[in-house]
Each structure stands twice: as C-alpha cells, then as structure tokens.
Amino acid sequence: MSYFADKPSLLADIFSRYPATPQGRRSALMPLLREVQDAEGFVSEARLAEIAQLCGTTATEVRSVMSFYSTYHTLPTGRYHLQVCSTLMCALAGSDELWDYLVSELDVVPGEVTPDGRFSVQKVECLGSCGTAPVVQLNDEGYYEQVTRTKCDRLLAALRAETPPPPDHPVPVTVREDGRQMLASGERVGASVADLVPLGGEA
Amino acid sequence: MKVVVDDIELDLPAGTSGLDAVFAAGRDVPYFCAHPYLSPVGACRMCLVESGSPRRNPDGTLVMEGEQPKIFWFPKPMAACTMQVTEGMHIRTAKTSDVVAKAQAGMMEFTLLNHPLDCPTCDKGGACELQDRAFEYGYGASRYGFDRRHAEKHFPLSDFVILDQERCIHCKRCVRYFEEVPGQEVLDFIERGGHTFIDTEEGGLPTGFQGNITDICPVGALLDNVARFRGRNWEYDHTPTTCTLCPVGCAITVDARNGRLERVVARENREVNEVWICDAGRFGHVFASEERLTRPLVRVKGELREADWDEAILAIRRGLGGLNPADLALYLNADSTLEEGAALEALAELIGTPSVDHWPRYGANVETTATLTDVATADAVVVLGADLGEEAPVLELRVLEMLRGGILPPEFPHGTAIADLRLVERPTRHPERLAVIGGAPRLSAHAGLRVTGGQRALARLLRPDTDELRAAAKLLAQAKKPVLILGADVLHSVSRELAAGLSDLVTRTGTKVLAIPAAPNSRGLAHLNLVPRAGGLGYDRLAEARAAFLSRLDPGRRARGFTIVHDTHLTATARLADVVLPAVTGYEKRGTTVNLEGRLLPLRQAALEAGEGADLIRTLTALAEALGVRTRIRGLKSAQALLAERLGVDVTDLPNSGVIRPLGRTFTAPTGLTFTPRLWKERMHPNPERRGSRVPDRADRIATWERTGQAGGDD
Numbered sequence: 001m002s003y004f005a006d007k008p009s010l011l012a013d014i015f016s017r018y019p020a021t022p023q024g025r026r027s028a029l030m031p032l033l034r035e036v037q038d039a040e041g042f043v044s045e046a047r048l049a050e051i052a053q054l055c056g057t058t059a060t061e062v063r064s065v066m067s068f069y070s071t072y073h074t075l076p077t078g079r080y081h082l083q084v085c086s087t088l089m090c091a092l093a094g095s096d097e098l099w100d101y102l103v104s105e106l107d108v109v110p111g112e113v114t115p116d117g118r119f120s121v122q123k124v125e126c127l128g129s130c131g132t133a134p135v136v137q138l139n140d141e142g143y144y145e146q147v148t149r150t151k152c153d154r155l156l157a158a159l160r161a162e163t164p165p166p167p168d169h170p171v172p173v174t175v176r177e178d179g180r181q182m183l184a185s186g187e188r189v190g191a192s193v194a195d196l197v198p199l200g201g202e203a
Numbered sequence: 204m205k206v207v208v209d210d211i212e213l214d215l216p217a218g219t220s221g222l223d224a225v226f227a228a229g230r231d232v233p234y235f236c237a238h239p240y241l242s243p244v245g246a247c248r249m250c251l252v253e254s255g256s257p258r259r260n261p262d263g264t265l266v267m268e269g270e271q272p273k274i275f276w277f278p279k280p281m282a283a284c285t286m287q288v289t290e291g292m293h294i295r296t297a298k299t300s301d302v303v304a305k306a307q308a309g310m311m312e313f314t315l316l317n318h319p320l321d322c323p324t325c326d327k328g329g330a331c332e333l334q335d336r337a338f339e340y341g342y343g344a345s346r347y348g349f350d351r352r353h354a355e356k357h358f359p360l361s362d363f364v365i366l367d368q369e370r371c372i373h374c375k376r377c378v379r380y381f382e383e384v385p386g387q388e389v390l391d392f393i394e395r396g397g398h399t400f401i402d403t404e405e406g407g408l409p410t411g412f413q414g415n416i417t418d419i420c421p422v423g424a425l426l427d428n429v430a431r432f433r434g435r436n437w438e439y440d441h442t443p444t445t446c447t448l449c450p451v452g453c454a455i456t457v458d459a460r461n462g463r464l465e466r467v468v469a470r471e472n473r474e475v476n477e478v479w480i481c482d483a484g485r486f487g488h489v490f491a492s493e494e495r496l497t498r499p500l501v502r503v504k505g506e507l508r509e510a511d512w513d514e515a516i517l518a519i520r521r522g523l524g525g526l527n528p529a530d531l532a533l534y535l536n537a538d539s540t541l542e543e544g545a546a547l548e549a550l551a552e553l554i555g556t557p558s559v560d561h562w563p564r565y566g567a568n569v570e571t572t573a574t575l576t577d578v579a580t581a582d583a584v585v586v587l588g589a590d591l592g593e594e595a596p597v598l599e600l601r602v603l604e605m606l607r608g609g610i611l612p613p614e615f616p617h618g619t620a621i622a623d624l625r626l627v628e629r630p631t632r633h634p635e636r637l638a639v640i641g642g643a644p645r646l647s648a649h650a651g652l653r654v655t656g657g658q659r660a661l662a663r664l665l666r667p668d669t670d671e672l673r674a675a676a677k678l679l680a681q682a683k684k685p686v687l688i689l690g691a692d693v694l695h696s697v698s699r700e701l702a703a704g705l706s707d708l709v710t711r712t713g714t715k716v717l718a719i720p721a722a723p724n725s726r727g728l729a730h731l732n733l734v735p736r737a738g739g740l741g742y743d744r745l746a747e748a749r750a751a752f753l754s755r756l757d758p759g760r761r762a763r764g765f766t767i768v769h770d771t772h773l774t775a776t777a778r779l780a781d782v783v784l785p786a787v788t789g790y791e792k793r794g795t796t797v798n799l800e801g802r803l804l805p806l807r808q809a810a811l812e813a814g815e816g817a818d819l820i821r822t823l824t825a826l827a828e829a830l831g832v833r834t835r836i837r838g839l840k841s842a843q844a845l846l847a848e849r850l851g852v853d854v855t856d857l858p859n860s861g862v863i864r865p866l867g868r869t870f871t872a873p874t875g876l877t878f879t880p881r882l883w884k885e886r887m888h889p890n891p892e893r894r895g896s897r898v899p900d901r902a903d904r905i906a907t908w909e910r911t912g913q914a915g916g917d918d
Contacts (some may be wrong), residue, residue, distance in 0.1 A: 023629075048404065057388065059404035064391035 003036055003047055004054060010035070011054070025056045029065055033072055042073040070124045071140075076122035078113045080159045083137040086123040089130035098134050098147055099123060105156060118159065129169065142167025208294045216613065220622035221283030222250050222295060224917040227615055230296045233307060234621070235314075235421040236374035237284040239612050240477050241383055242630070243622035244285065246375045247314070249336065251280035251306045253295040280306045284622040290809060297340065304340075311341040317352040317397065319369040320423070327423030329436035333372060348353040354400055361408040363428050363486050364417060368400040371424040377401065377416040382478060383630060385412045386603055386649055411592060411645065412600065414485035418469050420477070427436040429486045430466035432456070440807035443470055443859060445724060445796055446484045447538045447723040447789035449882060451575075451597045452798030453480045454859065457488075457790050462812030464491040464790055472860045473611070473619060475575055475798065477604075481596035487887030491788045494772055494886075497814020500783040513816060518782050519829035522765040523750055528830050532558035532740050532748035532762065535733070535819065536755040537722030540794030540806060541854065543819035544724075544731045544840035547754075550823050550834045551732075557739030558748060561728050562756055563721035563878040568729050568869045569705065573715035574800045575601050580609040581715075583636050583682030585675050586650075588660040589690020592878045594719045595799060598688070599646055606632045606649060636682075638675040640664065642692050649777060652678070661693045665704040680712045689718040691880045720799055721878050723789075727797025727866070730850055734872035743875035752826060754819050755786055769822050772886060784825070785816035792818050793839055795846075795854040797866070803854060804861035833915045 004011055014031045018024035032051045037041050043051075043066060045059075052059040066072045070083075084090075084099050099121075103109060106119045113120045129135045132145035136155070144155055145168040158165045170183040183189060206213045208228035215224055225232045235247040255276035258266050265272040274293050275340035280303055283294070297304040315337060322328050378390050378401065389405045401424070417427040439458035446453045447465075453471035458465055467488050469480040499515035500507040510518070511628060523531065533551050535543065546559070551559045578584060579601045591599040604610075607630040612623040634651035640660045647653045654660075654671045667673040679685045687708075697705075709716060720726040735741040740748050742756070751762035757774040768780035777783045790809045797803055817825070820842055827834040836842045843855050850866045 045404075060391045060402070061388050062404075063404045067393045068395045161248055 002050055003039070004032075004050060021078070022056055025054075029055050029057070029062060033062070033066055037072055042076050044074075048074075054059050070122065070129055076113055077116050078108075080118055081120045081122065081139050082162070083122045083124045083127075085125075085127040085129070085133070085135045085137075087126040090127075090133040090135055092132035093146075095134035098149070098152060101152060102136075102156075105152075131166070135187075138164060138167065141169040144168055204288065204290050206288045206290075206292050206294065209296055209299045215288060218624060219288050220232055220251055220620070220624050221254060221281070221286040221288055221292075222622045223615055223617075224288045224292075224294060225250075225252065225283060225296055226617040226621065229617075232283055232296055232299055233311075233340050234284060234830055235332060235336070235372060236376060236890060237622045238376055238379075238419055239619040239621050239623065240479070240626075241376060241379045241419075242626040242628045243624060244375060244379065244628060245282040246373065248282055248310050248315070249307060249340075250283040251303055251310065252275070252283045252286075253303050254281050254283075254286060254298050255290040255293045256289055265699050267873060283605040285624070287624055288593060290730055292336065293386075301844065307340045308342045311337055312345055312347075314372050315341070315345060316347055317369075318372065318571075319351060319353075321367075321370065321423065325367075325370065325423035326426050326431040327420075332421035352397065353688050359428070360403060360425075361410075361413060361572060363482065364408055364413055365426045365428045366401065366430065367404075367424050367703075369424075370422045371401055372422055373399055373401075374635045376419045376421070377425060379628060380416055380419060382628070383607070383626070384415070384600060384603070385409070386606075386632075387411075390416075408793055410482055412479060412481055413597060414482045415469065415479050417485075427466065427485070429489065430458075433463075433465040436458040439465065440810040442790075442807050444790065444807040445798075445804040445861075446480065447796055447806065448484055448487065448887075449481075449595050450723050450726065451476060451595045451797040452723070452796060452802065452804045452861070453484055453597055454804075455480060455484060457809040462492075462810065464488050464809065465809055469861075471619065473614065473858055473880075475800075475802065475804075476597045477600075478912055479600055481882075483596070483882045483887065487883060489888075490772065490788070490884075490886035491790050491811060495813065495816065495900075496771060496773055496777070496783065496785040497812075497816060499785060499815065500773075500777075500780075502781045504596045506782075507778070508696070512784075512817075515782050515784060516825050516829045519767060519826065522767075522781055523830065525763070526750055528554035528832070530749040530764075531556050531830070532560075532562045532745065532751040534560050534562065534742050534745065534751065534753045534756055535728075537561045537720075537725045537728055538789060538796075539724060539728065539754065540792055540796055541724070541727045541803075541818055541850075542616055542794040542839055543754075543792075543847060544728045544733055545842050545845045546820040546823050546834070546836040548731045548733055549590055549836045550827055550832075553827070553834055554830060555735040558741075558751075559733055559739065559856050560735055560742035560872075561725070561733045562742045562874075562876070563724075563880075564725050564729070564734075565694045565697070565721055565854070565878065566871065566873045567694075567699075567702065568871050569689060569697055569702065569716065569718040571716055571718050571726070571799065571801060572709075573688075573717040574802075574863070576611070576713050577684070578602060578686050578688070579604040579611060581636075581682070581684045581686040582609075583638075583678045583685040584688065585638045585640065585664070585679055585685070586642070586646060586688045587664060588641040588691065588692030588694075589688055590644070590692075590880065591688075591690070591719075592645050592692055598717075598719070602637065602646060602688070603649060604635060606634060608633070608853045634881070636678075637644075638678055640672070640675060659696075661689065661697070661701055661705065665701070665708060679708070679714050682712075685712060685714045687714050687716050689716065691719070691721065691878060694718055694721070695877055717799065721880070723798075724796045726799060726801060727795070727803075730797075730866040732870045734870050741872065741874060753780075754822070765836070767826070770820065771816065785814060786822070787811075787813050787816045787818050791816070794818075794842075795857065798861070800863060801866070802861040802863045803852065803857055805854075805857040805859070 018027040036047045049059045053063045127135050135146045136147050170185045219537045234250040255274040257272035257481045258275050356367050358366040360366045362822040387409050389403045392399050416425050442457045446455045453476035454470035456468050456470045472476045498509045501510040501518040610625050612620040637650040638652035639647040639650040640654040667676045671856045689829040748762040750765040752767045754769040757776045758774045761779040766780045767782045768777040769786045773784045791811050792806045793808050795804045824837045
C-alpha cells in the first residue's frame with residue numbers, strides 16, 4: 001500500500017520547498033524519508049521505491065543517501081531506540097563497556113528488537129556532547145549524559161516501567177515555520193528569519 | 204599556457220588537468236578514480252602532486268624572486284585529477300618531491316588498509332591497477348597489524364557481473380559510469396566512511412552495457428563472470444580486432460588461451476565506441492569455442508558423416524555433376540568481410556550465376572552521411588523506427604553522449620585526456636534535443652519527444668500529421684547540426700518516393716543521415732555486386748534453386764537440389780545439407796569490415812582452435828576446384844588486390860581506428876523477406892551457464908554464497 005497516495009497536500013508542501021526542476025525534485029528525498037520514518041519508525045523497501053519514484057530517481061540512490069545517515073532505519077526499531085555514541089571521546093569515557101553492558105542486558109543486537117517490542121540499540125557517530133561523555137540518545141528526543149552502569153540500570157528500569165525519565169539535555173529540533181530552533185522541551189532558542197535585518201539597516 | 208612539471212616546461216591548452224599535465228611531461232602519477240570518459244572526482248587521492256603558482260602584486264605585476272616569478276606552493280599535496288593547471292603553474296611529482304612520494308605511499312597504505320589482498324586467488328591479478336601501483340608507489344610493508352574488515356564476496360550483481368565488496372576501493376568508477384554513460388543509476392555507495400560498499404537496490408544490473416564496469420574497475424571487485432577464472436592476463440593471446448556482431452564495429456581485444464576464446468574486452472576507438480562495448484559483444488562470445496564444426500561433413504546414405512576436405516570436394520563435384528555451374532546459387536551472410544565478398548563476386552562472375560545474394564539486407568540503400576562523432580556532437584537527433592539495443596547498441600551511448608552536451612575529451616600525445624574537467628557528475632541532460640519515433644524502447648525514456656508507431660514513420664515525418672511529428676520535423680529544421688537516425692522499421696520499406704522526400708529534407712535542413720545497416724558489413728558488401736542479377740534467385744527463393752551454396756546462413760530450409768552449407772556450427776540448415784564445410788567465426792578472420800558510418804575497419808585473427816575450419820575465400824577456392832574452374836581470388840592478398848581495383852581503396856594496412864573512404868556505387872535489389880534485427884543469437888545465449896560454459900548455474904551460485912540480509916542504515 002502506498003504511503004503518500006492519500007497525502008497530496010503534504011507532498012505538494014514538501015515539493016514546494018524546492019525548485020520545480022528534476023534536480024529540485026531529487027532534493028525532496030530527505031524530508032520524504034523523514035516523513036515515512038516518523039510515521040512508521042523505519043523506511044521499508046516498498047517505501048524506498050515509492051520515494052524513488054516520487055523524486056524521479058532510483059531506489060539505489062535513495063538507499064545510498066539514506067544509508068549515509070544513521071538516523072534513518074531500514075529495519076523496524078523498538079519503542080525505545082537507544083543510540084550510543086561510539087566516537088572517540090565517548091569511547092575514552094567508556095562507551096564500549098556501556099555498549100557491551102546494554103547489549104547483554106537487553107539481549108539485543110543492532111537490527112533486532114526485543115521480543116516485547118520495547119528496545120532496539122544502535123551505535124552512532126558523534127552526538128556532539130563530548131563534555132558529558134558517554135552519551136546515550138533516546139529516539140529523537142534527547143540525551144542521557146555521563147551514563148554509568150548504575151545510571152544505565154536506572155534508565156532501563158524506568159523504560160521497562162514505561163516511564164522514560166526526562167532527558168538530561170533535550171535535542172535541538174531545527175526549523176519551525178519561522179526558521180527558529182526549538183528544544184524538545186518547547187523552549188525557543190536562537191534567532192528566526194524574522195529577526196534578520198538587511199545589510200545597511202532597514203530596507 | 205606555460206606549465207612546468209618537474210622542471211620540464213610545457214605548453215598546454217587551457218583547461219588541462221594537473222594529471223594530464225604530468226603525463227604530457229612524460230612523467231607518471233598513479234590514479235584509480237580518474238577515467239578518460241568519466242567525470243573527475245578526486246575520490247582515490249592517489250594522484251597527489253605538489254603544485255604552486257605565481258602570484259600578482261596589487262598593481263598587476265608578478266611577485267618576483269630575483270629574475271623569476273616567485274612560486275607560492277600550496278601547503279599540502281593536491282589531487283592532480285581535479286586540479287586545473289593555470290598559467291605559470293609548477294608541479295612536482297613523486298620523481299622530484301619526497302613529500303609527494305611519501306604522501307602517495309601513505310595513501311596506498313591507507314587504500315590497502317581493508318583490502319583483502321586476495322591477489323593470489325583474485326582473477327584480476329595480472330591486470331589489477333591496484334596491484335601494479337602498490338608495487339610501484341607503496342611502502343612495501345604495512346604498519347597495520349589488525350584484522351581486515353570483511354564484507355560480501357562473490358556477490359552476483361547479474362548473470363554476467365560478480366561483485367566482491369571486500370576488494371572495492373571506492374573509486375566510484377562503476378557508479379559514475381552507470382550515471383553518466385548509459386544513464387541508469389543502478390549502482391551507488393551504501394553506508395558511509397569505512398563501511399561504504401557498492402550495491403544495487405534494483406535487484407540486478409540492466410542488460411545492455413553492464414559489462415563495461417568490469418573493464419573500468421581498477422581492482423578485482425567487479426569481474427566478468429563469463430571469463431573469470433579462465434586464465435591469467437599474461438597467459439592470454441591478445442588480439443586487437445573489430446567486433447562483427449552489429450554494424451557499429453567496436454574496437455575489441457580478443458583474449459584466447461590454449462585455442463579457446465576466453466574473454467572479450469573493449470579497446471579504445473575514439474571515433475567509434477570510445478571505450479565502451481555492449482553486453483552482446485562482451486559476453487556473447489561463448490559460441491566461438493563451443494560445439495564448433497571442425498571437419499567437413501558429407502551425406503552418405505542419408506546421414507552426415509565426417510570427412511576431410513578432399514572427400515568434401517569430391518562429394519561436391521559428384522553432387523554438382525551434370526549441372527550447369529550457372530545454376531549454383533551463392534548466398535553469404537552480410538557479416539562477411541569485404542575480401543570474402545569480393546571472392547564470392549569473382550566466383551559468381553566466373554561461373555556466370557545470376558543467383559547471388561547476401562543476407563540480411565534491405566531492399567534499398569539509403570546514403571549515410573553522419574558519423575558517430577556527428578551523432579555525439581549534434582544539437583538535435585531524431586531516431587526513426589530504430590531499436591538501437593538490437594540494431595547498434597553503442598550508437599545509443601553516442602546519442603546519450605549528445606544529450607549530456609556532446610563533450611568529447613581532448614586528445615594529447617599521451618592519449619585521450621585522462622581527467623577532462625568539463626565532464627561533471629550528474630551532468631545536465633538535454634532531452635529536448637532528442638526525438639524518438641517508434642522503436643527504441645530504452646532510448647525513449649531519455650527523449651524529450653516520443654512518438655509511438657514506427658511503421659511509415661519516415662513518410663509521416665516528411666509530411667507531419669500530428670503536433671508531435673511537427674515538433675520533431677521542427678527540431679531538425681531549427682538545429683544547426685541535426686542528425687536523423689533510421690532503423691529497421693523504416694529501412695525495410697524505403698520506396699523511391701520516400702528516398703526523394705528524404706533527400707529533399709536533407710537538402711532543406713542540412714540534416715545528416717545515419718541509416719543503420721541490417722548486418723555488420725551490409726554497408727560494405729552493398730558496394731559489391733552481391734545481389735540477384737536478371738533472372739537470378741534471391742535468398743528468399745533459395746528453395747527453388749537447383750543447387751545452392753550458403754555461407755553462415757541458417758534459413759532452416761535447403762535448395763531443391765544439391766545444398767552446400769559453410770558454417771561454424773551444425774545449424775538447422777547444415778543438418779539439411781548434402782555437404783557441410785567448417786567455417787571460421789568473425790574472431791578468426793583477417794580482412795576488412797565496413798561499419799555503419801562507412802568506416803573501413805581491420806579484422807585480425809585470434810589464436811582460436813577451429814580445426815579444419817576455413818574462411819570463405821579458401822572455401823570458395825575449394826568450391827571452384829570442385830566446379831573445375833580457376834578463380835582469380837585464392838587468398839587474402841589477391842582479394843585485397845581486387846578490392847583495390849574494384850573499390851579504389853587500399854585495405855592492406857588499415858590503422859586500428861579505421862578510415863572512412865568513398866567506396867563508389869552501391870548495388871540494390873528488392874528482397875522478398877522482412878528483416879527483424881536481433882542482436883543476441885541463440886548460440887550467444889545471454890545465460891552462458893545454460894550453454895555449457897561450465898559457469899555454475901545462478902541458482903547454484905546463490906545457494907553457495909547466499910545473500911545475507913543487510914542491516915541497512917544501522918550499524
């Protein structure tokens with residue numbers, strides 16, 4: 001079943017952000033992937049082919065772009081998708097040990113979901129929080145920082161009880177309609193396009 | 204533009220890449236990702252050089268250092284393939300710069316970091332650029348003692364191409380090839396960084412031009428499945444020759460080992476196929492070494508029995524005894540060489556038979572004025588009733604080349620520019636320059652203007668009755684360098700009236716015409732009188748002939764009387780014949796063929812085991828002997844001498860790239876048959892494993908190396 005067939009206005013909105021040229025159509029690839037992933041948790045092969053057709057390209061190219069980013073998934077993820085930063089700073093601070101502990105504790109490897117559908121795990125590249133290493137990200141929501149074994153146990157217990165603790169640091173979610181960034185907590189940060197002033201003062 | 208490479212001063216055209224500057228200076232720099240007909244991308248980082256340029260003061264004068272302009276060197280080595288040389292630039296290669304030598308050796312060490320070093324068992328060994336360059340430019344030792352990363356091995360991308368992901372060094376040549384040349388984006392990098400591998404999501408490679416990636420892969424990651432593990436590069440006898448499967452006449456190298464044809468690889472002919480060949484040309488060669496007829500066969504008591512040539516000649520003499528030699532009809536395949544055609548023409552005249560024909564051919568000859576380079580550099584192309592995939596595949600690539608701007612890489616004394624900076628990834632294409640009318644299903648996907656229905660296409664184009672046809676006619680009228688390509692659907696029904704209309708169109712619009720001949724050498728053989736003369740029987744009336752000689756034709760019928768078949772295999776027709784004479788394939792002939800542009804191209808003989816197989820000239824000499832006549836042509840030399848007389852061309856010493864020469868008048872006659880072009884013949888079957896070539900069956904292969912699920916975007 002097609003995902004976008006009954007969403008013409010959404011498609012029109014996404015494509016309207018890019019030039020109406022063959023190259024422009026291809027540029028819509030990422031938001032289309034994001035749309036599917038947000039809705040279904042991962043991008044299946046059928047969706048991949050559907051997006052390729054919408055963008056006027058091949059499924060190979062969609063997979064190529066998609067596989068470049070660790071934030072897109074080709075396999076279903078659990079309700080709690082735990083992403084452990086594995087880049088140098090976190091590795092020095094013990095992320096390898098944390099990963100081993102997490103994997104054996106949950107009895108799950110990348111690409112798998114626990115039988116109750118709750119957990120999946122993934123190593124990711126730098127999450128940009130070296131000062132608070134090692135870092136674990138929960139879904140798209142936020143970071144748990146300086147995750148020791150005790151903290152990890154606490155986190156898993158909370159997740160098993162379906163009460164995810166608030167993240168230590170919400171992830172910035174970019175680009176609201178006015179171009180302003182917003183934290184997951186809803187706090188507005190930074191400037192928006194409305195704040196831009198032409199060079200040389202007021203136009 | 205003055206450029207200095209390793210203290211050698213050069214004068215180079217503007218736009219030259221650093222890589223070509225180095226080669227122009229006679230120096231060497233290693234490279235894996237650069238390729239003359241693909242965009243330079245600087246992916247492999249092997250072609251590092253030190254470079255520096257003079258700088259100007261604010262007043263426009265050069266910053267001087269004593270008498271000379273001061274050279275400001277870039278702080279680090281640069282990739283020469285993506286760097287354009289500028290006036291006064293200095294370049295240092297590994298020969299003069301220790302920095303470059305160290306950087307290249309380090310880069311080589313890095314490239315080999317996860318390469319599996321399968322060299323003893325990899326079938327690219329002996330032809331592997333990585334192996335050669337590691338030997339020339341590497342440290343000779345690695346500092347990395349850990350286990351290498353492992354990826355999929357022996358991964359069948361298609362029936363013809365095997366991928367070994369471990370060996371891939373990410374030069375991206377195959378990815379760029381599919382994007383830029385046939386315009387099929389079926390391969391790409393999946394994953395990133397050290398995890399990157401090549402794969403397709405389309406479930407396989409498209410048939411047509413997939414084999415070219417096995418030529419351009421600089422390592423053993425992509426291998427020709429038909430040829431792999433048949434021999435090492437140094438064991439092959441390499442014969443540069445011309446492919447005679449279609450009228451394009453691509454330059455190929457035929458690799459034979461122990462008398463077997465094991466591999467066909469593409470060779471460069473800038474004017475014809477650049478460096479690409481089609482899959483039929485590359486993979487459809489198994490017939491040359493399989494189930495060949497190696498001895499003559501003579502029908503004794505209703506059955507074909509092996510015999511020697513003397514017995515065969517005797518059988519022919521007996522069979523034709525009491526028959527007027529003029530009743531012997533002579534038919535030859537239109538992929539025969541000019542020399543063979545001349546020999547047949549001479550014999551036909553000698554015995555006075557009016558029944559001479561060649562097949563396949565069309566009932567009328569349309570004059571071709573365009574070359575393949577004209578097609579590639581045209582600003583408008585109209586393809587009329589042609590299925591290029593079946594008739595002339597590489598012509599399709601030249602049309603696609605036109606769509607991306609018709610940029611032909613310049614030529615240097617060291618060869619075609621290795622990194623032409625005008626070629627870019629994902630080039631802008633101009634589909635509005637191409638109209639496809641009827642036929643050509645694959646090409647129409649790239650055309651801005653598509654009209655279905657190839658029948659009567661020429662008549663309809665000359666008198667456009669729909670808006671689309673009017674647009675196509677306008678395309679020709681408004682372009683500066685238009686080309687009209689005519690295919691089988693049009694050519695088998697060209698009447699005198701149509702030909703007049705076409706010539707009117709050509710004069711009015713300055714359009715160049717490329718009519719695709721029916722067979723590999725139809726264009727050349729049309730200049731010899733090889734059509735039925737008055738009272739003669741054409742090939743379509745073979746069954747009426749009192750006696751017939753057929754060279755490599757398989758109509759599945761025989762003549763009314765005595766039938767002699769000259770063929771490479773025991774075909775259906777050969778089974779019906781009275782005498783079967785063994786022939787040689789196009790890979791084992793010496794001679795000349797004429798391609799669709801009218802370019803004379805040389806054929807050379809590969810070292811194949813053909814038993815007592817003989818080419819048509821020798822066979823006709825034997826036939827003449829059986830008939831008791833003495834023909835003037837008894838070998839290649841005399842045939843070439845006759846050609847010089849008949850056509851006014853010297854074909855004895857043709858260059859590899861061929862030459863275009865006028866060949867004089869053409870002979871035509873109506874034909875009662877309709878020709879349907881088909882590139883792949885039964886014996887060249889697309890599934891080589893089905894033809895007993897001992898390549899494991901695809902199902903077996905998949906069972907052996909079962910494709911495991913990819914984790915996709917997750918690590």
